[in-house]
Amino acid sequence: MNAIQSPSNLRFSSVYGPVKSWRYGKSLGIDPIGIVSTCSFDCVYCQLGKIQNQTNQRQIFVPTKDIICDLQEMTNWEDIDVVTLSGSGEPTLALNLAEILTVVRQIAKRPTIVLTNSTLLGDYTVRGALQLADIVAVKLDAVSPNQLKRINQPITAVDLLDIVTGIEQFRQEYQGHLAIQTMVLSRWKPEILATYIQxxxxxxxxEVQLNTPSRPRVLVRQLDARGNNITPSSSYVCQNLRCVSLDILSKLAQQIHTATQIPVRYPALN
Ligand code: SF4
Structure with missing residues (x-):
């Protein structure tokens, strides 16, 4: 069991949004992680701020019955296109992932999406649970161990080869729609692009989804940040992240598509 406990005076709902997603429309968020941000990564661009509990140990963070109650309180289903498991960290750390996806499908009757950082895909029970999702978007930001350390700052047990092998195994088993999501933080050198294409x-x-940080990042954990709604006018202490331009992103997308014929999407930045 994890030693970090949720402060009892905070009202936590596992359901949030809808969040306007450039990829999926109006998305209802399900947070299987809870008050304490928990992930095997601590990405330099993470919208949650510095991760409070860095681990790759799976456990039940939010009981499935609480998620059912929060979903049953929902009244504005007409505003929801999809339901996305993401929230306050890495959703595949939730040991009740399969159970959550099952009840979400039953109650929401909407396509289900899981956004994962790919670090637990070597675990066959995680891959099995993800079979229940209609869309799985797996993170691949780095093509070298150094880049992984610099961008994703993983716990020491995580390495790039395991991540790539996990995605490969999952691709072989998964019948749903598999997206690779990549955060672009700077202009890529030709050798990085060549390795990424390989x-x-x-x-x-x-499909491939390219993105770049376009919003301020909170420095200290705020539950609000899971809904992607931190703006320059938010009262939290934030850091503005350097990001690449739309021009660079679109050229990169074109190069990747030309080389692989895989559809590549990226957001319309403003
Ligand atoms: S994988 Fe996601 S939740 Fe984890 S640190 Fe990176 S951006 Fe944050």
């Missing part, structure tokens, strides 16, 4: 040829996702 990895895509190996992993054969249904």
């Amino acid at each position: 990895l895509l040829e190996l992993l054969q996702p249904d």
Whole structure:
């Protein structure tokens, strides 16, 4: 069991949003992680701020019955296109992931999406649970161990080869729509692009989603941040992240698509 406990005076709902997603429309968020942000990564761009509990140990953070109650309180289903498991950290750390996806499908009757950082895909029970999702977006920000350390700051047990092998295994088993999501923090050198293209040829996702940080990042954990709604006018202490331009992103997307024929999407930045 984890030693970090949720402060009892905070009202936590496992359901939030809807969040306007450039990828999926109006998305209802399900947070299987809870008050304490928990992840095997501590990405330099993470919208949650510095991760409070860095681990790769799976456990039940939010009981499934609480998620059922929060979903049953929902009244504005007409505003929801999809339901996304993401929230306050890495959703595959939730030991009740399969149970959550099952009840979400039953109650929401909407396509279900899981956004994962890919670090637990070597675990067959995680891959099995993810079979229940209609769309799985797996993170692949780095093509070298150094880049992984610099961008994703993983716990020491995580390495790039395991991540790539996990995605490869999952691709072989998964019948749903598999997206690879990649955060672009700077202009890529030709050798990075070449390695990335080789990895895509190996992993054969249904699509690639390129993104770049476009919003301020809170420095200290705020529950609000899970809904992607931190703006320059928010009262929290924030850090503005350097991001690449729309022009760079669109050229990169074109190069990747030309080389692999895999559809590549990226947001319309303003
Ligand atoms: S994987 Fe996601 S939740 Fe985890 S640190 Fe990175 S951005 Fe944050």
